Amino acid sequence: xxxxxxxxxxxxxxxxxxxxxxxxxxxxxxxxxxxxxxxxxxxxxxxxxxxxxxxxxxxxxxxxxxxxxxxxxxxxxxxxxxxxxxxxxxxxxxxxxxxxxxxxxxxxxxxxxxxxxxxxxxxxxxxxxxxxxxxxxxxxxxxxxxxxxxxxxxxxxxxxxxxxxxxxxxxxxxxxxxxxxxxxxxxxxxxxxxxxxxxxxxxxxxxxxxxxxxxxxxxxxxxxxxxxxxxxxxxxxxxxxxxxxxxxxxxxxxxxxxxxxxxxxxxxxxxxxxxxxxxxxxxxxxxxxxxxxxxxxxxxxxxxxxxxxxxxxxxxxxxxxxxxxxxxxxxxxxxxxxxxxxxxxxxxxxxxxxxxxxx
Amino acid sequence: xxxxxxxxxxxxxxxxxxxxxxxxxxxxxxxxxxxxxxxxxxxxxxxxxxxxxxxxxxxxxxxxxxxxxxxxxxxxxxxxxxxxxxxxxxxxxxxxxxxxxxxxxxxxxxxxxxxxxxxxxxxxxxxxxxxxxxxxxxxxxxxxxxxxxxxxxxxxxxxxxxxxxxxxxxxxxxxxxxxxxxxxxxxxxxxxxxxxxxxxxxxxxxxxxxxxxxxxxxxxxxxxxxxxxxxxxxxxxxxxxxxxxxxxxxxxxxxxxxxxxxxxxxxxxxxxxxxxxxxxxxxxxxxxxxxxxxxxxxxxxxxxxxxxxxxxxxxxxxxxxxxxxxxxxxxxxxxxxxxxxxxxxxxxxxxxxxxxxxxxxxxxxxxxxxxxxxxxxxxxxxxxxxxxxxxxxxxxxxxxxxxxxxxxxxxxxxxxxxxxxxxxxxxxxxxxxxxxxxxxxxxxxxxxxxxxxxxxxxxxxxxxxxxxxxxxxxxxxxxxxxxxxxxxxxxxxxxxxxxxxxxxxxxxxxxxxxxxxxxxxxxxxxxxxxxxxxxxxxxxxxxxxxxxxxxxxxxxxxxxxxxxxxxxxxxxxxxxxxxxxxxxxxx
Numbered sequence: 001x002x003x004x005x006x007x008x009x010x011x012x013x014x015x016x017x018x019x020x021x022x023x024x025x026x027x028x029x030x031x032x033x034x035x036x037x038x039x040x041x042x043x044x045x046x047x048x049x050x051x052x053x054x055x056x057x058x059x060x061x062x063x064x065x066x067x068x069x070x071x072x073x074x075x076x077x078x079x080x081x082x083x084x085x086x087x088x089x090x091x092x093x094x095x096x097x098x099x100x101x102x103x104x105x106x107x108x109x110x111x112x113x114x115x116x117x118x119x120x121x122x123x124x125x126x127x128x129x130x131x132x133x134x135x136x137x138x139x140x141x142x143x144x145x146x147x148x149x150x151x152x153x154x155x156x157x158x159x160x161x162x163x164x165x166x167x168x169x170x171x172x173x174x175x176x177x178x179x180x181x182x183x184x185x186x187x188x189x190x191x192x193x194x195x196x197x198x199x200x201x202x203x204x205x206x207x208x209x210x211x212x213x214x215x216x217x218x219x220x221x222x223x224x225x226x227x228x229x230x231x232x233x234x235x236x237x238x239x240x241x242x243x244x245x246x247x248x249x250x251x252x253x254x255x256x257x258x259x260x261x262x263x264x265x266x267x268x269x270x271x272x273x274x275x276x277x278x279x280x281x282x283x284x285x286x287x288x289x290x291x292x293x294x295x296x297x298x299x300x301x302x303x304x305x306x307x308x309x310x311x312x313x314x315x316x317x318x319x320x321x322x323x324x325x326x327x328x329x330x331x332x333x334x335x336x337x338x339x340x341x342x343x344x345x346x347x348x349x350x351x352x353x354x355x356x357x358x359x
Numbered sequence: 360x361x362x363x364x365x366x367x368x369x370x371x372x373x374x375x376x377x378x379x380x381x382x383x384x385x386x387x388x389x390x391x392x393x394x395x396x397x398x399x400x401x402x403x404x405x406x407x408x409x410x411x412x413x414x415x416x417x418x419x420x421x422x423x424x425x426x427x428x429x430x431x432x433x434x435x436x437x438x439x440x441x442x443x444x445x446x447x448x449x450x451x452x453x454x455x456x457x458x459x460x461x462x463x464x465x466x467x468x469x470x471x472x473x474x475x476x477x478x479x480x481x482x483x484x485x486x487x488x489x490x491x492x493x494x495x496x497x498x499x500x501x502x503x504x505x506x507x508x509x510x511x512x513x514x515x516x517x518x519x520x521x522x523x524x525x526x527x528x529x530x531x532x533x534x535x536x537x538x539x540x541x542x543x544x545x546x547x548x549x550x551x552x553x554x555x556x557x558x559x560x561x562x563x564x565x566x567x568x569x570x571x572x573x574x575x576x577x578x579x580x581x582x583x584x585x586x587x588x589x590x591x592x593x594x595x596x597x598x599x600x601x602x603x604x605x606x607x608x609x610x611x612x613x614x615x616x617x618x619x620x621x622x623x624x625x626x627x628x629x630x631x632x633x634x635x636x637x638x639x640x641x642x643x644x645x646x647x648x649x650x651x652x653x654x655x656x657x658x659x660x661x662x663x664x665x666x667x668x669x670x671x672x673x674x675x676x677x678x679x680x681x682x683x684x685x686x687x688x689x690x691x692x693x694x695x696x697x698x699x700x701x702x703x704x705x706x707x708x709x710x711x712x713x714x715x716x717x718x719x720x721x722x723x724x725x726x727x728x729x730x731x732x733x734x735x736x737x738x739x740x741x742x743x744x745x746x747x748x749x750x751x752x753x754x755x756x757x758x759x760x761x762x763x764x765x766x767x768x769x770x771x772x773x774x775x776x777x778x779x780x781x782x783x784x785x786x787x788x789x790x791x792x793x794x795x796x797x798x799x800x801x802x803x804x805x806x807x808x809x810x811x812x813x814x815x816x817x818x819x820x821x822x823x824x825x826x827x828x829x830x831x832x833x834x835x836x837x838x839x840x841x842x843x844x845x846x847x848x849x850x851x852x853x854x855x856x857x858x859x860x861x862x863x864x865x866x867x868x869x870x871x872x873x874x875x876x877x878x879x880x881x882x883x884x885x886x887x888x889x890x891x892x893x894x895x896x897x898x899x900x901x902x903x904x905x906x907x908x909x910x911x912x913x914x915x916x917x918x919x920x921x922x923x924x925x926x927x928x929x930x931x932x933x934x935x936x937x938x939x940x941x942x943x944x945x946x
Contacts, residue, residue, distance in 0.1 A: 170363050229385035229393025267386040274375050281371050289364060304367070312374045319381040 007283040008353040014280045015346050018331035019050050019339070021273070025260045026334055028239045029253050042253050042334050049336040053343035060347035065355065068348065069295050072121040075114040076140075082107035083147040106337035108148045108156045109328075113341050115144055115160055116167070116302030123171050124294040131177045134168055138181055149192070155317075155325025159309055161185070166305035171298060225320045228262040235266030253334040255326050258318040277311050277330075284349055291356040300352055303345050405473050405565060408504045409541050410558040412585035414518055414548060416594040417620075417805060421509055423518050423549075428505035429485055431477040437497030437571030438463050447494045451487050452477060475540050479505055497571050505633075506542075510594070512629035513601045516651040517592060517621075517751070517803065519547020520632035545635075546649070548588065548803060550752050555807050555815070558585035584810040591620035591805050599916040600625040603909045608899035610652035610782050611913070616790035616884055616893040618820035619799025621749070626652040652897065654747075654754040657779040661864030661903070662717045662848075663882045664738075664774030666792065666836065669714060671737040672725045673832040680835050683709045686720035692769060697723060714839035715847025717863060719773050726772020731762040734771050735778075740826055741788045741798065743780055748800040748823070757781050774864060782880075786895040789861075789882040792840070793890035795833060796826040841887045844907070849881060851904045852911035857918050858887035859911065863903035876900035881907040885914050892917060 026043035068075075086098055086107050098105045119137055126133040141164040149157040169178060230236070241263040253260075261269050281304055288300030307330050314329040316322035328338040385393060414423040431452075438444050445459035454477070462476070476498070480488070485500050492498075506521055508514060522545040524537055537543070541560060544553035561582030565573045600611040600623040613623040630638035630648040638648045650656060672678045688704035690697050699705065699719045705712070713721035726734060738744070744759025758779040760766070766776030783801060791798045799822055806817040828836075840860035843849040848863040861883025879902040884890040892914060896906040 166367075170367055172363070225385060226393050226396040228382065229389050230397030232386050232390045232394065262382065262386065267382055270382045270386070271379065274379055278371065278375055282368065285364070285368055285371070289361075301364070301367075308371055308374060312378065315378045316381075319378060319385060321377070321381055 006353075007286045008350050010279060011283045011287075011346065011350060011353070014276050014283070015331055015342070018276060018280075019053070021261070022257065022332035022334070023047055023050060024238075025257055025264075025332065026253055028241065028264060029257075029260055045336075046334050046339070049339045052336070053339045056340060057343040057347045057350075060344060061350045061354070063347065063351060065296060065299060065348050065351045066293075068117045068299070069121050069124075072114075072118045076118045079107065079111045079114045079144065080147070083111065083144070083151075087147065087150055106335065108151065108153050109335075109337040109341045111144055111148065112156065112159060112163070112306055113344055115141060115163060116299060116306060116345075119164060119167050120295050120298035120302055123167060123298055128168065128171045128173050131174075131180070134173055134177050134181060137164060137168060149195070153326060154323075155313060155327040158325065159306070159313070159327060162309045163302055163305050166309075167298060167302050170301045170305075221317075221320050224256050224259045224318045227256075227259040228319060231263040231266040231269075233267045235262070235264045235269055238264050240264060254328055254338075255314065255333070256318055257329055257332045257334065258315050261332075262318075277307075281308055281311075287349060287353045287356060291352060293355075296352045296356070300349060303349055306345070405501060406538060406540065406560055406562040407502065407582060409537075409543075409560045410504060410582045410584045411506065411521070411542075411549075412556045412558070412587040412808075412810070414556070415587060415589045416592050416597070417590060417622075418593065419589070420594045422514055422590065422592070422594065423506060423508050425504040426507045428478065428503055429480045429500050430475045430503040431480055431484075431488065431498065432473040432501045433463070433476050433498045434473050434571050435463060435465075435497075437567075439496060444495055444498060447491055448476070448498070451491060452484070473499065473501060475503065478503065499571075508632050510597065510601070511633070512631055513625070514592075514597060515547070515629045515632045515648075516626040516653065517547055517590070517597075517624045518632065519549040519551075519752075520545050520630075520635050521549050522635065546753075547651075547751060548590070551750050552588055552804060552807070555586045556588060559583035586810065586815055587808045589805045589808060590803050591615075591622065592624070592803060593622045596623040596913075596917055597625065599623070599913045603913045603916075604896075607901060608646070609901070609906075610656060610897045611894065611909070612653045612782050612786045613892060613894045613913070613917075614786050614790055614799075614801055616793035616799070616890050619787075619790070619801045620805070620820070621801050621803045622892070624651075624653050624803070626650070626656075651751070651753060652899075653782045654749060654751055655781065656897065657755050657757050657781055658878060658880070658897065659776070659778065659866040660774040660780045660785060661866040661878075661880060662719075662722075662774055663785055663789075663862045663864035663880060664778070664780075665714060665717065665722045665772070666788070666840070666862055666882075667737050667741060668722050668726055668729070668734060668772040669710060669836055669839065670828060670832055671729050671734055672710070673835060674737075674829065675729060675733055677728045678710060678725050680711065680831075681709050683707045684713070684721045684724050686718050688720075690720050690723065692727070697769065710835065711839060711842070714836075714862070715842040715845070717843075717848045722772050723769040726768045729768065729772070731765050731768045731771060734768060735759065735762060735765060738778060741784075741791065742823065743778065743784055743788075747781075747783050747787050749783060750802050750804055750818075754783070755781055757784055774866070782895045782897045785880075785882045786893055789884055789895065790890075790893040791826060792828075792833070792836060793860075793884035793893050796828050798823045798826060837887065840883075844883070844911075848903065849883070849907040851908035852881065852883060852914070854911045854915040854918075857885050857914055859883050859885040859914055860887040860890075861907065861910065863907055865903050866897075877902060879903035879906040881910045883907075883910050883914075885918075 023043055023046050026046050030041040030043050082098070089098065098107065118140055122137055122140060123133070126136070128134075141160050145157045145160045148160065165178060165181075227241075241260060261273060265272070284300055284304045284307070288297050288304060291297045291300060310327050310330050313322055313325055313327045314333070317325055317327070328335055330342050331339070410425055413421055416422055441460055441463035445456040445463065448454055448459055449456040459476075480500060488495065488498070488500050508518060521542040524539065524541050524543050528543065529537060529539065538560070544550035544556060549556065559582065561580050563576050563579050565576050567573055596613055600613065604611055604625055604627055606627065608627050610626040611623065612621065614621055628646045628648045630643070637643060673680070685707045686699050686701070686705035688699050688702050697719070700717070704720070705716055705718045708716070708718060708721060710721070738759055744757055746754045746756045758777060760777035764777050765771045770776040771778060787798060787801055799820060802818055802820070804818055807815045809815050837860060840862055841858060843862050844852045844859045849861045852859050852861055861881055864880040864882070866878040866880060878900070879898045880896065881903055882895045884893040894910050894913065896910045898906050898909075
């Protein structure tokens with residue numbers, strides 16, 4: 001515990017650096033945005049979110065992670081309600097927020113955390129080797145998946161599926177069973193495709209050839225690639241990015257925050273960020289490996305998968321490797337909901353580590 | 360399970376590694392490409408157009424210059440909703456929305472560049488555009504240059520006009536910094552001296568946001584002005600010609616017979632150099648407004664050609680100064696009868712009287728004596744059938760026929776054969792008579808001045824050739840020409856106080872048979888004893904007497920004579936000249 005190299009401490013340090021970096025990037029971005037911002041600048045808001053996030057963390061790190069196990073049913077139920085409310089009254093670009101005062105609450109973000117808890121509980125209580133267990137997990141996940149997909153929030157919905165499969169696989173599910181589930185998923189997907197909104201279909205198709213229409217639908221992918229590429233090895237310098245400042249990228253303070261980093265700090269910044277994330281992920285991995293509690297280990301695995309997927313999908317999207325899916329970059333992207341979920345997850349892992357270390 | 364978790368750590372490395380590789384790919388291997396793209400994204404260039412030098416008359420009066428105007432421009436990249444913008448613009452300007460859409464959606468090499476949609480907005484149009492600005496993202500009002508011509512239509516055939524560069528020209532001139540939307544000289548002096556007049560375009564590099572709105576100016580590229588051109592043209596002479604011609608179709612060219620400087624050049628119908636498009640369409644286009652009749656109108660010279668016949672006759676000695684021929688009003692050649700314009704005939708006359716009265720029988724008889732070859736030889740001596748070499752594009756050379764195709768000696772001798780000339784060729788010819796044999800190359804540009812006033816190029820008069828004409832011949836001829844105006848067919852040109860010498864001509868007499876109006880012409884010089892003006896007036900419709908009167912009035916104005924124009928002794932003289940009774944007979 002007092003060891004300077006202990007995973008918990010490193011985890012904390014890394015996430016605080018990332019949060020600070022996020023604020024720094026948003027500050028840089030704020031020098032440019034004119035249309036988006038009304039009133040309080042984005043980076044100020046993010047500082048406020050971070051403050052609350054850290055407060056939330058310092059309270060939850062004392063909150064025994066095993067309590068989450070008991071709360072799983074309630075959390076799942078609350079999530080269902082919130083997602084239904086969003087579908088009914090949702091606001092925002094893709095209708096994924098609930099406006100509470102000046103706080104745009106985004107239930108789908110919290111659903112990620114809740115899904116991990118619920119699946120961790122579910123898998124820890126059943127025999128993962130049985131197909132029925134997987135099918136049950138699939139249904140638990142599927143309900144949330146559908147509700148988020150309908151928002152429509154393709155990226156987060158996809159994230160749920162990844163979390164489910166990864167947790168099941170890492171917990172020891174049979175490959176054959178997982179393959180059957182994937183085949184079922186593929187068979188269902190045409191029906192899902194028909195259910196997709198046009199802009200989602202477009203995003204997927206244009207992803208295949210964004211150069212076909214650089215001024216229209218391929219705009220986001222193209223612009224983010226230009227932004228990253230133009231940063232070069234050392235970047236344009238802090239506050240000196242031109243692309244992101246000039247609002248060429250919509251949502252760049254949320255979905256495309258990586259571009260900002262890549263543009264202003266170049267490949268050097270990218271390497272540093274990836275290193276931080278690598279360290280972050282390996283610490284969660286270490287904690288998950290050392291814990292003896294199946295629920296705790298599953299929570300750790302789930303968090304690891306969630307963070308890795310978000311990192312890979314978000315940056316992969318910005319780099320033009322994946323479709324524009326609207327998944328925030330952990331600790332960096334602007335947004336209270338996303339940041340809170342990061343800090344709640346961090347607190348849970350931190351507590352898990354503390355409990356593991358105490359054993 | 361442990362195994363899978365260990366593999367998972369490898370997956371973390373692989374996924375982060377993929378991202379890293381892609382970033383290396385973008386930021387290292389494709390860095391220059393994306394950096395360039397990035398610069399293009401937020402940098403718009405605002406092109407203010409190419410400034411052109413002034414065109415001045417010989418006394419430094421401005422004939423053409425650039426003025427600031429306001430243009431409607433658009434940035435293809437910034438027009439996100441082209442349909443809405445097109446609809447709004449068509450409502451404001453009455454432009455065809457489909458045409459606009461086509462223009463907006465046209466793929467462009469640089470969609471970040473401002474293009475001109477409509478030039479020269481009026482104040483109210485500017486106001487309307489700013490009023491609807493919110494509906495017109497990517498559309499702006501921008502300062503530009505508008506070419507102004509002081510005399511408008513009056514100098515259109517001299518100065519020409521400018522027009523937007525086309526793709527072929529762009530390909531050919533891409534090294535000169537020309538871009539789509541730039542204007543180049545299309546006609547006249549503007550075309551001929553385009554390289555000198557054309558400066559370098561200037562503009563701004565601005566940084567814009569995603570809506571295309573300017574945030575700041577990054578760089579300013581100053582325009583480099585073009586050179587100024589000083590013409591030989593005299594604005595007051597030009598104006599005198601414009602006013603004298605009124606709206607008759609025809610042409611007038613005034614030249615200094617001592618050096619070939621063109622003092623005035625007018626061709627009617629004309630066009631508005633600021634609104635060329637209008638004249639390219641019917642009904643305007645039907646009147647051939649773009650034909651510069653002075654240099655590209657090719658007409659039978661009519662009786663003016665008798666000057667050449669007279670020189671040929673006297674120089675070859677086929678006829679003496681006092682040899683007389685009787686004009687009975689008609690003559691028989693083979694089975695054909697030729698008529699003089701004066702039905703009752705001129706009676707017995709020598710060359711001194713034949714020229715002033717423009718007797719067709721006399722010159723026809725003389726022409727037959729000299730022969731086709733000899734007449735054509737003299738015509739060739741005066742460079743008929745050859746371009747004069749004036750510094751204007753589009754000059755025609757007229758037609759110097761072969762002896763077989765000339766229409767025969769008689770027709771040729773009186774200027775009704777196959778030989779055709781441009782008014783300018785006649786002007787150069789009459790000038791050479793006036794100056795005693797020097798065939799000048801006519802020219803319009805005196806000098807080219809750098810913007811700072813330094814002389815870049817100065818053009819000197821150039822004698823193409825000196826024709827040897829004996830003093831005796833010249834004396835007889837000049838006296839004859841003077842008498843044309845004193846009491847002959849060109850008496851209409853008589854102006855008291857100034858001695859004018861000239862010769863009338865009626866071209867394409869065949870038109871009369873068809874009921875078409877005659878084409879009257881008058882070539883002259885003044886003052887008769889020391890000429891400093893040579894002029895040719897050609898009327899598409901009208902008599903040579905009318906042409907003479909127009910010439911007279913111009914010369915009078917030039918010398919600002921206060922005396923009123925003397926009454927003409929012979930009014931409305933109609934020259935009716937040799938007419939083959941069977942036109943096929945002389946082929």
